[in-house]
Amino acid sequence: MPHDIVKDFGYLTLGSRLRRLGEMVQANTQLIMQQHGIDLPAAHYPFLAAIDRNGPLTVGELADVIGISQPGATRTIGQLAEAGLLDLSVSDGDQRRKQVSLTKAGQDLVDYSTREVWPGVEAAVRNLCTDLDGSFLEQLASIEDGLKHRPLIERMTEDKETK
Amino acid sequence: MPHDIVKDFGYLTLGSRLRRLGEMVQANTQLIMQQHGIDLPAAHYPFLAAIDRNGPLTVGELADVIGISQPGATRTIGQLAEAGLLDLSVSDGDQRRKQVSLTKAGQDLVDYSTREVWPGVEAAVRNLCTDLDGSFLEQLASIEDGLKHRPLIERMTEDKETK
DNA sequence: ACGAGTTATATAAACGGTTATATTTCTCTT
DNA sequence: AAGAGAAATATAACCGTTTATATAACTCGT
Numbered sequence: 001m002p003h004d005i006v007k008d009f010g011y012l013t014l015g016s017r018l019r020r021l022g023e024m025v026q027a028n029t030q031l032i033m034q035q036h037g038i039d040l041p042a043a044h045y046p047f048l049a050a051i052d053r054n055g056p057l058t059v060g061e062l063a064d065v066i067g068i069s070q071p072g073a074t075r076t077i078g079q080l081a082e083a084g085l086l087d088l089s090v091s092d093g094d095q096r097r098k099q100v101s102l103t104k105a106g107q108d109l110v111d112y113s114t115r116e117v118w119p120g121v122e123a124a125v126r127n128l129c130t131d132l133d134g135s136f137l138e139q140l141a142s143i144e145d146g147l148k149h150r151p152l153i154e155r156m157t158e159d160k161e162t163k
Numbered sequence: 164m165p166h167d168i169v170k171d172f173g174y175l176t177l178g179s180r181l182r183r184l185g186e187m188v189q190a191n192t193q194l195i196m197q198q199h200g201i202d203l204p205a206a207h208y209p210f211l212a213a214i215d216r217n218g219p220l221t222v223g224e225l226a227d228v229i230g231i232s233q234p235g236a237t238r239t240i241g242q243l244a245e246a247g248l249l250d251l252s253v254s255d256g257d258q259r260r261k262q263v264s265l266t267k268a269g270q271d272l273v274d275y276s277t278r279e280v281w282p283g284v285e286a287a288v289r290n291l292c293t294d295l296d297g298s299f300l301e302q303l304a305s306i307e308d309g310l311k312h313r314p315l316i317e318r319m320t321e322d323k324e325t326k
Numbered sequence: 327a328c329g330a331g332t333t334a335t336a337t338a339a340a341c342g343g344t345t346a347t348a349t350t351t352c353t354c355t356t
Numbered sequence: 357a358a359g360a361g362a363a364a365t366a367t368a369a370c371c372g373t374t375t376a377t378a379t380a381a382c383t384c385g386t
Binding site: 003004006008009011012013014015016018019020022023024025027028029042043045046049050053065066118121125129130132135136137139 | 168172177184185189191212230289293295298306
Protein backbone atom coordinates (compact mmCIF):
# COMPACT_ATOMS: atom_id res chain seq x y z
CA MET A 1 0.00 0.00 0.00
CA PRO A 2 1.50 3.31 -1.07
CA HIS A 3 2.12 6.14 1.31
CA ASP A 4 1.00 9.07 -0.76
CA ILE A 5 -0.69 8.58 -4.10
CA VAL A 6 -0.79 12.24 -4.97
CA LYS A 7 2.98 12.38 -4.61
CA ASP A 8 3.44 9.16 -6.54
CA PHE A 9 1.56 10.42 -9.54
CA GLY A 10 3.98 13.24 -10.12
CA TYR A 11 3.01 15.96 -12.52
CA LEU A 12 -0.38 14.39 -13.17
CA THR A 13 -1.69 15.45 -9.75
CA LEU A 14 0.23 18.69 -9.42
CA GLY A 15 -2.98 20.65 -8.88
CA SER A 16 -4.10 18.66 -5.84
CA ARG A 17 -0.63 18.80 -4.48
CA LEU A 18 -0.22 22.54 -4.74
CA ARG A 19 -3.56 23.07 -3.09
CA ARG A 20 -2.72 20.70 -0.28
CA LEU A 21 0.61 22.35 0.34
CA GLY A 22 -0.95 25.79 0.23
CA GLU A 23 -3.44 24.80 2.88
CA MET A 24 -0.65 23.47 5.06
CA VAL A 25 1.31 26.70 4.77
CA GLN A 26 -1.76 28.77 5.55
CA ALA A 27 -2.55 26.66 8.59
CA ASN A 28 1.01 27.16 9.80
CA THR A 29 0.77 30.91 9.30
CA GLN A 30 -2.52 31.11 11.09
CA LEU A 31 -1.05 29.33 14.05
CA ILE A 32 1.72 31.86 14.34
CA MET A 33 -0.74 34.73 14.23
CA GLN A 34 -2.85 33.03 16.89
CA GLN A 35 0.17 32.79 19.11
CA HIS A 36 0.36 36.58 18.88
CA GLY A 37 -3.26 36.79 19.98
CA ILE A 38 -4.57 37.51 16.50
CA ASP A 39 -7.34 35.13 15.56
CA LEU A 40 -8.23 35.60 11.93
CA PRO A 41 -8.37 33.22 8.96
CA ALA A 42 -5.09 33.39 7.07
CA ALA A 43 -6.88 34.23 3.85
CA HIS A 44 -8.15 37.50 5.32
CA TYR A 45 -4.80 39.22 5.74
CA PRO A 46 -4.32 40.09 2.09
CA PHE A 47 -7.39 42.32 2.30
CA LEU A 48 -5.97 44.32 5.17
CA ALA A 49 -2.51 44.45 3.67
CA ALA A 50 -3.80 45.53 0.27
CA ILE A 51 -5.68 48.48 1.72
CA ASP A 52 -2.79 49.38 3.97
CA ARG A 53 -0.51 49.48 1.00
CA ASN A 54 -2.82 51.22 -1.48
CA GLY A 55 -5.31 53.16 0.55
CA PRO A 56 -9.06 52.51 0.30
CA LEU A 57 -10.17 50.22 -2.49
CA THR A 58 -13.55 49.16 -3.79
CA VAL A 59 -14.95 45.66 -3.41
CA GLY A 60 -14.22 44.82 -7.00
CA GLU A 61 -10.71 46.18 -6.90
CA LEU A 62 -9.98 44.08 -3.85
CA ALA A 63 -11.31 40.96 -5.55
CA ASP A 64 -9.09 41.68 -8.52
CA VAL A 65 -5.97 42.52 -6.62
CA ILE A 66 -6.29 39.49 -4.36
CA GLY A 67 -7.33 37.18 -7.13
CA ILE A 68 -10.61 35.78 -5.88
CA SER A 69 -14.15 36.15 -7.16
CA GLN A 70 -16.17 39.26 -6.41
CA PRO A 71 -18.75 37.41 -4.27
CA GLY A 72 -15.89 35.87 -2.30
CA ALA A 73 -14.48 39.30 -1.68
CA THR A 74 -17.88 40.68 -0.65
CA ARG A 75 -18.20 37.97 1.94
CA THR A 76 -14.74 38.31 3.42
CA ILE A 77 -15.01 42.09 3.53
CA GLY A 78 -18.32 41.69 5.34
CA GLN A 79 -16.70 39.50 7.95
CA LEU A 80 -13.79 41.86 8.42
CA ALA A 81 -16.20 44.77 8.77
CA GLU A 82 -18.18 42.75 11.31
CA ALA A 83 -14.95 42.22 13.20
CA GLY A 84 -14.44 45.97 13.27
CA LEU A 85 -11.34 45.93 11.10
CA LEU A 86 -12.76 47.35 7.90
CA ASP A 87 -15.15 50.15 7.17
CA LEU A 88 -17.46 50.40 4.16
CA SER A 89 -18.72 53.62 2.71
CA VAL A 90 -20.45 54.46 -0.51
CA SER A 91 -18.16 56.16 -3.00
CA ASP A 92 -18.58 59.86 -3.54
CA GLY A 93 -19.14 60.00 -7.26
CA ASP A 94 -20.60 56.56 -7.87
CA GLN A 95 -23.17 55.16 -5.51
CA ARG A 96 -22.71 51.64 -6.81
CA ARG A 97 -19.14 51.50 -5.57
CA LYS A 98 -18.27 50.87 -1.97
CA GLN A 99 -15.02 52.18 -0.68
CA VAL A 100 -13.38 49.81 1.76
CA SER A 101 -10.96 51.27 4.28
CA LEU A 102 -9.19 50.20 7.46
CA THR A 103 -10.70 51.21 10.79
CA LYS A 104 -8.38 52.33 13.56
CA ALA A 105 -8.42 48.77 14.90
CA GLY A 106 -7.66 47.44 11.44
CA GLN A 107 -4.80 49.84 10.96
CA ASP A 108 -3.42 48.98 14.39
CA LEU A 109 -3.57 45.30 13.58
CA VAL A 110 -1.75 45.80 10.30
CA ASP A 111 0.85 48.03 11.94
CA TYR A 112 1.47 45.55 14.71
CA SER A 113 1.65 42.62 12.31
CA THR A 114 3.94 44.47 9.95
CA ARG A 115 6.28 45.24 12.81
CA GLU A 116 6.11 42.15 14.98
CA VAL A 117 4.77 39.18 13.07
CA TRP A 118 5.00 39.23 9.32
CA PRO A 119 8.75 39.67 9.04
CA GLY A 120 9.17 36.51 11.08
CA VAL A 121 6.66 34.62 8.98
CA GLU A 122 8.33 35.80 5.81
CA ALA A 123 11.71 34.70 7.10
CA ALA A 124 10.37 31.32 8.15
CA VAL A 125 8.80 30.69 4.77
CA ARG A 126 11.90 31.90 3.02
CA ASN A 127 13.96 29.57 5.15
CA LEU A 128 11.64 26.73 4.15
CA CYS A 129 11.99 27.54 0.46
CA THR A 130 15.70 28.15 0.04
CA ASP A 131 18.45 25.79 -0.96
CA LEU A 132 16.07 23.63 -2.89
CA ASP A 133 17.20 21.80 -5.94
CA GLY A 134 16.12 19.33 -8.52
CA SER A 135 12.97 19.45 -10.62
CA PHE A 136 10.06 21.56 -9.53
CA LEU A 137 8.42 18.39 -8.29
CA GLU A 138 11.40 17.53 -6.17
CA GLN A 139 11.47 21.01 -4.72
CA LEU A 140 7.83 20.64 -3.83
CA ALA A 141 8.59 17.40 -2.07
CA SER A 142 11.38 19.07 -0.12
CA ILE A 143 9.02 21.78 1.05
CA GLU A 144 6.37 19.27 2.06
CA ASP A 145 8.86 17.24 3.99
CA GLY A 146 10.48 20.32 5.48
CA LEU A 147 7.19 21.62 6.72
CA LYS A 148 6.28 18.29 8.24
CA HIS A 149 9.65 17.98 9.87
CA ARG A 150 9.83 21.48 11.31
CA PRO A 151 6.74 23.71 11.15
CA LEU A 152 7.03 27.40 10.36
CA ILE A 153 6.63 28.44 13.95
CA GLU A 154 9.83 26.60 14.88
CA ARG A 155 11.64 28.12 11.96
CA MET A 156 10.87 31.56 13.34
CA THR A 157 12.16 31.01 16.84
CA GLU A 158 15.14 29.12 15.55
CA ASP A 159 16.01 32.00 13.30
CA LYS A 160 16.00 34.29 16.30
CA GLU A 161 18.17 31.94 18.28
CA THR A 162 20.76 31.28 15.67
CA LYS A 163 20.89 34.90 14.58
CA MET B 164 -3.27 50.21 -7.94
CA PRO B 165 -1.23 46.99 -7.86
CA HIS B 166 -1.88 44.14 -10.15
CA ASP B 167 -1.54 41.22 -7.82
CA ILE B 168 -1.08 41.73 -4.11
CA VAL B 169 -0.58 38.08 -3.33
CA LYS B 170 2.32 38.00 -5.73
CA ASP B 171 3.71 41.27 -4.41
CA PHE B 172 3.90 40.03 -0.86
CA GLY B 173 6.29 37.27 -1.75
CA TYR B 174 6.90 34.53 0.77
CA LEU B 175 4.43 36.04 3.21
CA THR B 176 1.46 34.92 1.15
CA LEU B 177 2.92 31.71 -0.22
CA GLY B 178 0.01 29.69 1.15
CA SER B 179 -2.66 31.63 -0.73
CA ARG B 180 -0.55 31.57 -3.80
CA LEU B 181 0.01 27.83 -3.86
CA ARG B 182 -3.68 27.22 -3.34
CA ARG B 183 -4.60 29.58 -6.10
CA LEU B 184 -2.17 28.01 -8.51
CA GLY B 185 -3.33 24.53 -7.56
CA GLU B 186 -6.89 25.47 -8.36
CA MET B 187 -5.83 26.85 -11.71
CA VAL B 188 -4.01 23.67 -12.61
CA GLN B 189 -6.94 21.53 -11.54
CA ALA B 190 -9.33 23.63 -13.58
CA ASN B 191 -7.07 23.19 -16.60
CA THR B 192 -6.93 19.45 -16.06
CA GLN B 193 -10.66 19.17 -15.67
CA LEU B 194 -11.14 20.99 -18.93
CA ILE B 195 -8.97 18.52 -20.77
CA MET B 196 -10.90 15.60 -19.33
CA GLN B 197 -14.16 17.25 -20.31
CA GLN B 198 -12.93 17.55 -23.83
CA HIS B 199 -12.59 13.78 -23.80
CA GLY B 200 -16.18 13.49 -22.63
CA ILE B 201 -15.28 12.75 -19.03
CA ASP B 202 -17.05 15.08 -16.64
CA LEU B 203 -15.72 14.56 -13.15
CA PRO B 204 -14.22 16.94 -10.59
CA ALA B 205 -10.44 16.84 -10.87
CA ALA B 206 -10.10 15.95 -7.22
CA HIS B 207 -11.90 12.65 -7.77
CA TYR B 208 -9.36 11.00 -10.05
CA PRO B 209 -6.89 10.12 -7.32
CA PHE B 210 -9.49 7.82 -5.80
CA LEU B 211 -9.92 5.90 -9.03
CA ALA B 212 -6.22 5.84 -9.74
CA ALA B 213 -5.33 4.68 -6.25
CA ILE B 214 -7.65 1.69 -6.45
CA ASP B 215 -6.55 0.91 -9.97
CA ARG B 216 -2.98 0.83 -8.82
CA ASN B 217 -3.44 -1.01 -5.53
CA GLY B 218 -6.62 -2.99 -5.83
CA PRO B 219 -9.57 -2.45 -3.49
CA LEU B 220 -8.91 -0.22 -0.49
CA THR B 221 -10.98 0.72 2.52
CA VAL B 222 -12.38 4.18 3.10
CA GLY B 223 -9.75 5.00 5.68
CA GLU B 224 -6.92 3.74 3.53
CA LEU B 225 -8.09 5.92 0.67
CA ALA B 226 -8.27 8.98 2.92
CA ASP B 227 -4.72 8.29 4.06
CA VAL B 228 -3.27 7.58 0.69
CA ILE B 229 -4.86 10.62 -0.88
CA GLY B 230 -4.17 12.86 2.04
CA ILE B 231 -7.61 14.16 2.94
CA SER B 232 -9.77 13.67 5.99
CA GLN B 233 -11.81 10.52 6.45
CA PRO B 234 -15.17 12.31 6.21
CA GLY B 235 -13.99 13.95 3.03
CA ALA B 236 -13.10 10.57 1.60
CA THR B 237 -16.46 9.11 2.64
CA ARG B 238 -18.22 11.87 0.81
CA THR B 239 -16.23 11.66 -2.41
CA ILE B 240 -16.46 7.89 -2.46
CA GLY B 241 -20.20 8.22 -2.05
CA GLN B 242 -20.40 10.48 -5.07
CA LEU B 243 -18.23 8.21 -7.17
CA ALA B 244 -20.37 5.24 -6.15
CA GLU B 245 -23.46 7.23 -7.09
CA ALA B 246 -21.87 7.87 -10.47
CA GLY B 247 -21.45 4.14 -10.89
CA LEU B 248 -17.68 4.21 -10.88
CA LEU B 249 -17.01 2.72 -7.48
CA ASP B 250 -18.50 -0.16 -5.61
CA LEU B 251 -18.69 -0.52 -1.81
CA SER B 252 -18.82 -3.81 0.00
CA VAL B 253 -18.41 -4.74 3.62
CA SER B 254 -15.07 -6.39 4.31
CA ASP B 255 -15.01 -10.10 4.93
CA GLY B 256 -13.33 -10.27 8.28
CA ASP B 257 -14.31 -6.92 9.71
CA GLN B 258 -17.80 -5.55 9.27
CA ARG B 259 -16.72 -2.03 10.17
CA ARG B 260 -14.51 -1.78 7.13
CA LYS B 261 -15.84 -1.09 3.69
CA GLN B 262 -13.90 -2.30 0.74
CA VAL B 263 -13.98 0.16 -2.15
CA SER B 264 -13.41 -1.19 -5.63
CA LEU B 265 -13.79 -0.07 -9.23
CA THR B 266 -16.91 -1.05 -11.11
CA LYS B 267 -16.58 -2.10 -14.72
CA ALA B 268 -17.40 1.48 -15.72
CA GLY B 269 -14.82 2.79 -13.29
CA GLN B 270 -12.16 0.44 -14.57
CA ASP B 271 -12.99 1.36 -18.14
CA LEU B 272 -12.69 5.03 -17.32
CA VAL B 273 -9.33 4.53 -15.68
CA ASP B 274 -8.09 2.37 -18.53
CA TYR B 275 -9.18 4.88 -21.12
CA SER B 276 -7.70 7.78 -19.20
CA THR B 277 -4.46 5.98 -18.59
CA ARG B 278 -4.15 5.26 -22.27
CA GLU B 279 -5.57 8.35 -23.92
CA VAL B 280 -5.62 11.29 -21.55
CA TRP B 281 -3.30 11.22 -18.57
CA PRO B 282 -0.05 10.84 -20.46
CA GLY B 283 -0.91 14.02 -22.34
CA VAL B 284 -1.81 15.85 -19.18
CA GLU B 285 1.36 14.71 -17.52
CA ALA B 286 3.41 15.87 -20.46
CA ALA B 287 1.66 19.22 -20.55
CA VAL B 288 2.26 19.83 -16.86
CA ARG B 289 5.84 18.67 -17.17
CA ASN B 290 6.28 21.04 -20.06
CA LEU B 291 4.89 23.83 -17.92
CA CYS B 292 7.27 23.04 -15.07
CA THR B 293 10.57 22.49 -16.79
CA ASP B 294 13.37 24.90 -17.52
CA LEU B 295 12.45 27.04 -14.56
CA ASP B 296 15.08 28.90 -12.69
CA GLY B 297 15.57 31.38 -9.91
CA SER B 298 14.16 31.20 -6.40
CA PHE B 299 11.17 29.04 -5.67
CA LEU B 300 9.06 32.16 -5.76
CA GLU B 301 10.33 33.08 -9.19
CA GLN B 302 9.63 29.59 -10.45
CA LEU B 303 6.12 29.88 -9.13
CA ALA B 304 5.69 33.13 -11.00
CA SER B 305 6.93 31.49 -14.18
CA ILE B 306 4.38 28.74 -13.83
CA GLU B 307 1.57 31.19 -13.17
CA ASP B 308 2.52 33.26 -16.16
CA GLY B 309 3.09 30.21 -18.30
CA LEU B 310 -0.32 28.84 -17.48
CA LYS B 311 -1.99 32.14 -18.20
CA HIS B 312 -0.13 32.51 -21.45
CA ARG B 313 -0.73 29.01 -22.76
CA PRO B 314 -3.14 26.72 -20.90
CA LEU B 315 -2.42 23.05 -20.45
CA ILE B 316 -4.76 22.01 -23.19
CA GLU B 317 -2.67 23.91 -25.73
CA ARG B 318 0.50 22.44 -24.39
CA MET B 319 -0.88 18.99 -25.15
CA THR B 320 -1.87 19.60 -28.73
CA GLU B 321 1.25 21.57 -29.41
CA ASP B 322 3.32 18.69 -28.12
CA LYS B 323 1.60 16.44 -30.60
CA GLU B 324 2.16 18.84 -33.45
CA THR B 325 5.78 19.55 -32.80
CA LYS B 326 6.55 15.90 -32.08
C1' DA C 327 -33.99 63.46 -21.27
C1' DC C 328 -35.08 58.74 -21.79
C1' DG C 329 -34.25 54.00 -22.52
C1' DA C 330 -30.57 50.27 -23.57
C1' DG C 331 -26.85 48.46 -22.22
C1' DT C 332 -23.12 48.21 -18.81
C1' DT C 333 -21.06 48.10 -14.33
C1' DA C 334 -20.76 47.30 -9.18
C1' DT C 335 -22.31 44.84 -5.49
C1' DA C 336 -25.26 41.44 -3.23
C1' DT C 337 -27.60 37.16 -2.80
C1' DA C 338 -28.40 32.21 -3.56
C1' DA C 339 -27.07 27.65 -4.29
C1' DA C 340 -23.56 24.30 -4.74
C1' DC C 341 -19.07 22.19 -3.80
C1' DG C 342 -15.24 20.20 -1.61
C1' DG C 343 -13.10 20.39 2.20
C1' DT C 344 -12.68 20.72 7.49
C1' DT C 345 -13.57 19.45 12.76
C1' DA C 346 -16.42 17.37 16.18
C1' DT C 347 -19.27 13.80 17.31
C1' DA C 348 -22.22 9.59 16.87
C1' DT C 349 -22.70 4.79 15.75
C1' DT C 350 -21.34 0.35 14.93
C1' DT C 351 -18.14 -3.33 15.27
C1' DC C 352 -14.15 -5.41 16.93
C1' DT C 353 -10.47 -6.66 20.41
C1' DC C 354 -8.60 -7.65 24.55
C1' DT C 355 -8.37 -8.14 29.55
C1' DT C 356 -10.13 -10.21 33.26
C1' DA D 357 -18.11 -14.46 28.43
C1' DA D 358 -18.67 -9.63 29.69
C1' DG D 359 -17.48 -5.18 29.58
C1' DA D 360 -14.15 -1.37 28.45
C1' DG D 361 -11.77 0.73 25.27
C1' DA D 362 -10.32 1.20 20.42
C1' DA D 363 -11.17 1.49 15.57
C1' DA D 364 -13.85 2.33 11.17
C1' DT D 365 -17.26 4.76 9.09
C1' DA D 366 -21.08 8.07 8.99
C1' DT D 367 -23.35 12.28 10.07
C1' DA D 368 -23.70 17.14 11.25
C1' DA D 369 -22.34 21.69 11.19
C1' DC D 370 -19.40 24.96 9.41
C1' DC D 371 -16.05 27.48 6.14
C1' DG D 372 -14.32 29.65 2.19
C1' DT D 373 -14.74 29.37 -2.17
C1' DT D 374 -17.20 29.15 -6.81
C1' DT D 375 -20.89 30.13 -10.57
C1' DA D 376 -25.20 32.06 -11.74
C1' DT D 377 -28.33 35.49 -11.03
C1' DA D 378 -30.65 39.66 -9.09
C1' DT D 379 -30.64 44.47 -8.01
C1' DA D 380 -29.24 48.98 -8.15
C1' DA D 381 -26.74 52.80 -10.23
C1' DC D 382 -24.43 54.77 -13.92
C1' DT D 383 -23.38 56.08 -19.07
C1' DC D 384 -24.31 57.18 -23.48
C1' DG D 385 -26.61 57.55 -28.04
C1' DT D 386 -30.49 59.28 -29.92
